[in-house]
Amino acid sequence: MARLNPSNERLKRDYIRYLKEAKGKSEATLDAVRKALARYEACTAAKDFKTFRREQAIGFKARLAETEGVRTGEPLSASTQATTLAALKEFFTWLAWQPGFKSKIHMADIEYLGPSNKDAARAKAPKLRDHPSVEQVRAAIAAMPTETAIDRRNRALVAFTLLTGIRDRALVSLSLGNVDTSRMPPVVRQDPNSVETKFAKAIVTYFFPVGDDLAAIATDWIEELRQVHLFGPTDPLFPRTRMGLGEAGGFAPVGIEREHWSNASPVREIFRKAFERAGLPYFPPHTFRHTLVHLAQTLCRSPEELKAWSQNLGHENIATTLTSYGRIDPHRQGEVIGRMGREEENGGGDALAQIGAILARHRGCSPA
Template identity: 40%
Template sequence: MPRNTTSNVRMKHRYLDYLKQARGRDEKTLDKIAAALSEFEQAIGHKDFKQFNRGWGERFKMHLSKARNRRTGKPLSPATVDAALAHVKGFVLWLADQSGFKSRVTYSDAEYFNNSRKGSRVAHAARPVPYPSMEQAFHAFQAMPQGNKFERRDKALFAFFMLTGARVGAVSTLLLKHVNLFDGHIYQDPRDVATKNAKPIDTWLLPVDPTYRECFEQWVTYLREVELFGDTDAVFPKIEIGCVDGSFVRVGFAREGYANGGKLNAIIRVAFARVQLREFTPHAFRKTLARYGDSICRSREQFKAWSLNLGHEHMATTIDSYIPVSRERQGELIKALGQAPYGAGAQSVPTS
């Protein structure tokens, strides 16, 4: 395989540095952009970017149409293709402003990296996302074993996701100092907690089945009183492995949490698999809780508070992302309105 030219490596490095320092992009996004640029170089045969021509846009599209997901071996999803094209288009727009490229790359050249209208519609089409019902979640939770401290940690983790709807990245980095059991308050402080877009989030434990809260509170008490954890230690610490009698076994807890959410996802998936249900991930709980909140909130103000609890500044985000109205449900609602006498079904929406 041809190696990257020194010039290309330098330009990619400058672009990624620009995105990080000037545009505030996070490391995860930068990794995705770097991967897209790598695919782009493969598509053009690792030619020097200074040889740019607008035909590279079509070559890149053809390359993506034949590429395979390295993990599954399947063709790239429409969303992946759309994102890769957008990432490279942004790079081409940036190149057009760089010294040594202004005579070779124009802003209009970047338009050749646009996805087709059909491809873009497919990539951005809303899809039904499966999620557990409140009953399914509680069934999986009750079936979780709690015979030792490692199992009690896992069960408390499940309870916490149902109490907060917090994102897995934030939960893996949550510290004991962020937990106020007396007020039932969790402060997701972006200085310590990996919240989305480094946003501070105030979360109060949600009014779900009290068994969840009891489980979580017992876990926090155990960490402080038995494990002697302090404020700067993880709420859900990773397990330490040691060698005992020539075998590697779990010997206790580390003071820090997991580096990413992979392990926490696996714990929740196993909990559902144990009761022969679909292996939901913690993120699916956000939809479960959004719909539950929609069913119990009696005012716009209450639902606004529920939405803020999930980390959404705007209620529309919660509604559009987690409780959309399907085509069939839309029809049912409109037809039901027409069956009542004019004005008979009208209700005033409470504002407080």
Template identity: 50%
Template sequence: MPHQTDIEKRNRALIAFALLTGAQDSAIASMKLKHVDLIENCVNQDPREVNTKFSKTFNTFFFPVGDEIRKIVAEWVTYLREEKLWGNDDPLFPATRITLGSSKQFAADGLDRKHWSNATPIRTIFRKAFNDAGLPYFNPHSFRNTLAWLGEEICKTPEHFKAWSQNLGHEKVLTTFLSYGGVACQRQGKIIRDLAKPQQIEQPNINEFATMLVRAIKDHLSCT
């Protein structure tokens, strides 16, 4: 995506942020700069200020979707803070400023220091980005589908997938399983073919088992 003007920078960072965090478009529209922590690589979705689904409070840590994606978001946050001199309570993705141009018609004129009133402009940005790339339109929520499928593919333990599910804002793992469709046909075929191959039996990792046992005991004691 082009990224010369402020609007182009914002639009490019918006697409990257949606993939990096899987945040709902309504949440993205209401986020402030202070909600992004580039040190801990996470986003604090506080329903007192962020329009989260069902007013949930949770932290989303950046999904492992590539350093380039994170860099685009980090550069955008740094640009707003250091170049534009915006503060914690300013919008992460500000609305477009509309002014009356020389032709006496309203036109986009940079960024306005306020939030969008709803998520409609975000969907418009998505549509234009895909169209300019010669691709069919995929809405912002489709990125959450993508992340759910990615988690199913790379998570190796139930604990891994539980953390992945919580990162999407789901309290129950079944929500992630049931809300984002079945296994794609091509992936289904690969899984079944792989299951037909002789499986190598992995030896249990004693150190890993001991660590999990100690953690479970500590969690139990803290609850009693």
């Protein structure tokens, strides 16, 4: 059993309360801080935080580089190490200003918790993200059964994720009233007062142009909820599975109920089974956002279209869309560069010039 230090536990409790109540940090951020502190205490055998010295920081960094991830069994990534060190640095900086610690924790020692320049660069290096093609998503949906309400819910859930690029936490908190199918294209209003959006942002998303057949799957499900199951505006768009007595005598899924899922774990399991059934590798829901951004790179022909696409994903800045989700794999990069050369010979490139002008204005300068 892990050793507990009562003094440290009190300090951790006070710090977590400070982050939550004074700094407004999310629960996900608080969990990351707890994990960082737990790793540090495991390395120091839960020694009092007041004994912190630069030698402990150096030793912890070495130990952290050798630590294996629980899920992967591989050494922690450079970004995970950098995040852990940053969390500890902020904690000890806070601690150094607490009564009774100003003479014990030295700011110069805290600086030793920073990663090396090389490790910091590795942590910030962009990574290629595996994501499904639209054809792979279609294949997964086509392989899904449709016999029961649960089957149709699952099928609509996968289609809806590609149609909207919605994050899974927001997806499970959506209600029927958040979707307006009377408009063309249908619109999803993610109200942060009821929907778990990132940074509590209000997001308005119209169905992306990925196919009328996929839109029909989602809208047919919405009509089934309204007409067959008699769901109202406050009922969940993708309701929780109702468990009951199955034909074999044990507990089994028997339908849907008017309750939201408490977390997104069931959604990820639905995705996993859908891709496995189609004989494809598993792609989590969030990878669909990467699919949509790469689709934008081939469909958008003007700055206005690119901005609308970006805004549809909930991004305030086009740069977020292009840098966080739009990295092109090297093979595709070569194809694009080659095509651009041919287009330039034929008098193309106007759209690129317009996009360059917009980005230049955003940086506060005029294009060269």
